Amino acid sequence: MIRVQRLTKHYKVHKRQPGVLAALRSVFRRRFTTVxxxxxxxxxxxxxxxxxxxxxxxxxxxxxxxxxxxLLAPTAGEVRVKGFVPNERRxxxxxxxxxVAGQKQQLLWDLPPADTFELNRAIYGIAPAEFRERLxxxxxxxxxxxxxxxxxxxxxxxxxxxxxxxxxLLHRPTVLFLDxxxxxxxxxxxxxxxxxxxxxxERYGATVxxxxxxxxxxxxxxxxxxxxxxxxxxxxxxxxxxxxxxxxEKRVTLRLAKAVPGGDLAVLGRVVEHRDDAAILQVRQSxxxxxVKTALATLPVLDLNVEDAPLExxxxxxxxxxxxxxxxxxxx
Amino acid sequence: xxxxxVPWYDLLVTLFKVGFADAVAYRGEMFVWLLATNMxxxxxxxxxxxxxxxxxGRYGQREFAAYFLSTLVVRLLxxxxxxxxxxxxxxxxxxxxxxxxxxxxxxxxxxENVAAWPLRAxxxxxxxxxxxxxxxxxxxxxxxxxxxxFPIAVLSAxxxxxxxxxxxxxxxxxxxxxFGAFEVWFRLYIVFSGYVVPVDLFPRVLQDALRYLPFRYxxxxxxxxxxxxxxxxxxxxxxxxxxxxxxxxxxxxxxxxQRGVRRYEAFGG
Numbered sequence: 001m002i003r004v005q006r007l008t009k010h011y012k013v014h015k016r017q018p019g020v021l022a023a024l025r026s027v028f029r030r031r032f033t034t035v036x037x038x039x040x041x042x043x044x045x046x047x048x049x050x051x052x053x054x055x056x057x058x059x060x061x062x063x064x065x066x067x068x069x070x071l072l073a074p075t076a077g078e079v080r081v082k083g084f085v086p087n088e089r090r091x092x093x094x095x096x097x098x099x100v101a102g103q104k105q106q107l108l109w110d111l112p113p114a115d116t117f118e119l120n121r122a123i124y125g126i127a128p129a130e131f132r133e134r135l136x137x138x139x140x141x142x143x144x145x146x147x148x149x150x151x152x153x154x155x156x157x158x159x160x161x162x163x164x165x166x167x168x169l170l171h172r173p174t175v176l177f178l179d180x181x182x183x184x185x186x187x188x189x190x191x192x193x194x195x196x197x198x199x200x201x202e203r204y205g206a207t208v209x210x211x212x213x214x215x216x217x218x219x220x221x222x223x224x225x226x227x228x229x230x231x232x233x234x235x236x237x238x239x240x241x242x243x244x245x246x247x248x249e250k251r252v253t254l255r256l257a258k259a260v261p262g263g264d265l266a267v268l269g270r271v272v273e274h275r276d277d278a279a280i281l282q283v284r285q286s287x288x289x290x291x292v293k294t295a296l297a298t299l300p301v302l303d304l305n306v307e308d309a310p311l312e313x314x315x316x317x318x319x320x321x322x323x324x325x326x327x328x329x330x331x332x
Numbered sequence: 333x334x335x336x337x338v339p340w341y342d343l344l345v346t347l348f349k350v351g352f353a354d355a356v357a358y359r360g361e362m363f364v365w366l367l368a369t370n371m372x373x374x375x376x377x378x379x380x381x382x383x384x385x386x387x388x389g390r391y392g393q394r395e396f397a398a399y400f401l402s403t404l405v406v407r408l409l410x411x412x413x414x415x416x417x418x419x420x421x422x423x424x425x426x427x428x429x430x431x432x433x434x435x436x437x438x439x440x441x442x443x444e445n446v447a448a449w450p451l452r453a454x455x456x457x458x459x460x461x462x463x464x465x466x467x468x469x470x471x472x473x474x475x476x477x478x479x480x481x482f483p484i485a486v487l488s489a490x491x492x493x494x495x496x497x498x499x500x501x502x503x504x505x506x507x508x509x510x511f512g513a514f515e516v517w518f519r520l521y522i523v524f525s526g527y528v529v530p531v532d533l534f535p536r537v538l539q540d541a542l543r544y545l546p547f548r549y550x551x552x553x554x555x556x557x558x559x560x561x562x563x564x565x566x567x568x569x570x571x572x573x574x575x576x577x578x579x580x581x582x583x584x585x586x587x588x589x590q591r592g593v594r595r596y597e598a599f600g601g
Contacts, residue, residue, distance in 0.1 A: 011597060071428050073594050087594075094434035106429040108350065110357035115350050122346030123435050125338050151357075 001175065001207050002045040002068065007077035009038040009063050009231075037063040039231035040077070047174075050201055050208040052222030052239075056319055060231040061211040062101075065177045068209065069099040081175055095124060098173040102183035105160065106167055107152045113163035114148045117170060124171035131170065138166045142196055158189035165193065169200060176200070178210040182217055194220045215311035227315070229322040239311070246317050247309040250288050252281045257300035268295055282309070347440060351447025359451065366455050369407055375528050376400035389533050390561075398471035399530055401463035402555045407527070408456040409449070410490040410550065414441045415514050418501030422596070423508065431593065438498065438589070445494060473560025481567055485554035488574045493550050495581035502585055505592025526552030532561065546581070549574035 015033050016026045038060040045051050055061045066072040067079055070086035070093065079086055084093035107116045121131045139145055142162040147155055155163065161181065169176070178197065182190040198221060201208050212218055218225060218239070225242055227235040235242055251272065259276040268291050269283035283291050288306055295301055308314075355362060379396040382388055391399065418441070421427040430437040464472060473479065500517060503510035522528055524547035531542055531552040542548045553570045556562045562570065 066428070069432055071431055072597065089431065091434045094432060097432070099428070099432050101428075104426060104429055106433075108354060111350070111353055115353055119346060119350045120433075122338070122343045123433050125343070127338060 001047040001049075001082060002043075002209070003078075003080045004044070004064075004068075005042050005078045007038055007041050007064065007067065007079055008036070008075045009060070009067055009072060010075045011035045011037055036231045038067070038074075038228075041228065041231070041233040042077075043226060043233065043236055045207060045209065047207055048201070048205040050198075050221050050223055051210070052218040052225040053209055053211045053228065054218065054225055054315060055211075055228040059228045061228055062179055064228065065099065065179050065209065065211060069097060069177050070094070071099070095171060096173055097175040097177065098168045098171075099177040099179065100164055100168045100181055102161065102180035105152075105164055107160060107163055109153050110151055112149045112151055113144075113155075113167065116152075116163075116167045117148070120167055120170050126171060134170055134172070135166070138169060141199065142166060142192065158185050158192075161185060161189065161193060162196075165196060172204055173206060174204070175207045176209070178208065178212075180212055180214075181210070182212065182214050190214065190216065197221060215315070219311055227318055229319060230326060234322050235318060242318070243308045243311075243314050246314045246321075248285055249282045249309065250285055250306050251309055252283055252288070252291060252295070253305040253307070254279045254281070254295060254299065254301050255303035257302050260299055264299060343435065344439075344443065347443030348447050351444045352450065354444065355448040355451055362448065362451055363455070366408060366452065369404065369411070371522070371527060372400040372404040372407065375403075389530075391530065391533070394467050394471055398463060398467045398559055399555065401459060401467065402472075402558050403527060403551060405456045405460040405463070406486055406489065406551055406554045406558075408452050408459070409486050410493050410554075411448075411452065412445045412490065412494040412497045414445060414494060414497045415501045415510065417441060417444070418498075419504045419509055419511060422501075422504040422592075427596065431596075438585070441498070442494060445490075472558055475560060475564055477564050478557050478560055478567060481564070481571065482554060482558050485557050485567070485571060485574070488571065488578065489550050489554050492546060492574060492578045492581060495578055495585055496546065496550075498585035499581055499588060502588035502592050505588070505596055521547055521550065524548065525550045526555060531556075543570075543573065546577040549577055 011034070012032045013035050014026070015031050016022045041060075041064070053061045053064065063072065067074055068081055068086055070081075070089045073087040082093065082096055084090055086093065106120075107113050108119070117131075117135060120126075121128070126134070139148060142165065144159065144162050144166065147159045148163065148166075152160060152163070165181075176197075181197070182193050185193065194217060197208060197210075200206060208221070210217065210221060223238060225235070225237070225239055226233060227242075235245075237245075249270075252269065255278050256276070260279070262271060262274055265271045265274060265279050265281060269281040269287070271279060272282050273280040281291070292304060292306065295304065376396060379388065379391070379400070380393045383391055383393045383396055387395075418427075421430070427437070430440060433440075496517070497514075500510050500514050503513050507513070524531075524542055524545065526548060531539060531548050534542070549570065553562075553567070553574060557567045557570075
């Protein structure tokens with residue numbers, strides 16, 4: 001479905017010092033630097049998969065998404081989406097994909113979303129009866145019956161994003177690129193968007209590639225994650241593998257009936273957090289059952305929970321590790 | 333994935349309908365813009381004052397009135413603002429949302445501009461009728477063939493204007509902003525299109541040279557067709573030249589667009 005081989009995308013960026021003199025100099029002599037937004041990455045994604053594309057700001061996620069959506073031409077490498085070369089932007093390719101960006105909109109600002117839906121019906125050549133049926137289904141799923149006839153500019157961010165999704169999916173794209181789809185949304189809206197994307201993927205077998213800084217999006221939607229850092233792919237696998245490889249230790253959360261001394265906790269494992277009524281320990285996976293037994297026997301435990309380290313922490317570790325590895329390489 | 337289930341004309345009609353709804357949403361601003369197209373009226377006052385003593389070339393006061401009121405009508409009907417749309421969308425990355433749709437953005441831009449015609453006509457048609465009524469029918473052509481040619485000349489003038497705006501808009505791919513180029517173009521247009529001075533008041537050498545430049549085909553040609561100051565045969569020749577410039581501008585726009593999109597960086601998240 002999606003095949004990327006040795007993709008590289010460089011930008012030429014005009015660079016100058018601040019100040020009037022530098023501005024004046026730049027009129028006569030421009031200095032450009034090359035930014036390696038994406039640097040020799042390869043991957044494949046099967047039809048129907050939901051994949052998370054993670055990385056810090058400026059890592060190259062959105063650039064990769066834009067290359068896959070045909071908005072940017074690669075500097076080098078080969079990209080195929082459903083057999084098409086994206087930046088040739090063939091009609092059949094454009095009919096089969098969609099990019100939804102949390103910070104860009106296709107809804108017409110001064111008109112109600114219903115007008116954008118109608119425009120997309122005509123653009124994608126959807127038969128009227130089919131259009132009505134698809135619209136009814138999505139409007140119901142996203143609960144936007146009451147907002148589609150209000151001018152877009154008067155909608156809340158969450159309502160707009162829901163309508164963006166309706167507009168984006170009316171033509172039933174089989175490849176969906178989502179760039180920060182829950183950015184700025186409240187938790188209820190985030191959950192609705194996630195549920196909707198998941199339903200769409202399962203119902204229509206669409207391939208979903210998602211970038212997000214919101215780890216709840218990733219945990220809820222993505223079976224597989226790819227991590228990009230400074231334009232290079234540094235991890236490609238399941239979420240479970242990522243956690244296992246990066247922070248394999250488990251987190252044991254204890255809710256305590258009364259405060260206990262730090263020393264009593266330290267004998268069980270590394271103390272991540274310690275309050276009067278609760279503590280979090282980090283322990284080796286193989287030691288979990290023994291430590292749980294000991295904790296229950298020796299401490300005033302009201303409740304106990306064992307889970308993986310939070311994804312944010314896992315990712316922070318991945319990025320820190322990659323950065324530590326990169327700096328000596330860059331210096332040499 | 334299903335094939336296109338509705339005909340292409342459905343797309344054009346819908347683009348027009350949605351574009352009209354958008355134009356109506358901005359109706360207040362649109363009318364202010366149209367009112368700002370008042371240069372021909374200012375020129376009418378100035379040239380009428382000049383012609384009060386004696387005619388200027390073949391233009392007396394009434395001839396000037398017929399000329400500048402016709403100029404106003406043609407200008408109102410041939411306006412295009414795609415340069416602004418393109419500059420804004422290229423700069424802020426919003427163009428990406430047009431590029432991912434399976435319709436060439438030129439069609440969308442065209443529909444958005446054409447959709448404003450009914451609103452423009454609301455202002456232009458009464459001015460045209462008033463011009464004939466006030467000035468007198470004898471100052472306009474009585475050749476029915478030329479009246480038949482007039483709307484074609486106006487439509488073609490719009491298409492030429494729109495195509496040139498596309499060319500200038502595409503320059504924003506390469507220069508970040510092409511408003512400077514537009515300003516240069518617009519100043520040349522004001523002088524050489526017949527907007528402030530009827531082209532036939534220029535020296536003969538310049539008049540001849542202007543036949544080989546696009547400016548007069550944007551304004552003076554449709555106006556002269558309506559006034560009957562050029563023969564039907566000359567009008568047909570001008571129409572052919574007008575389409576030559578349309579073809580040329582469209583070809584340049586397509587090439588610039590293709591190259592521009594290749595280097596477009598779809599800025600912003």
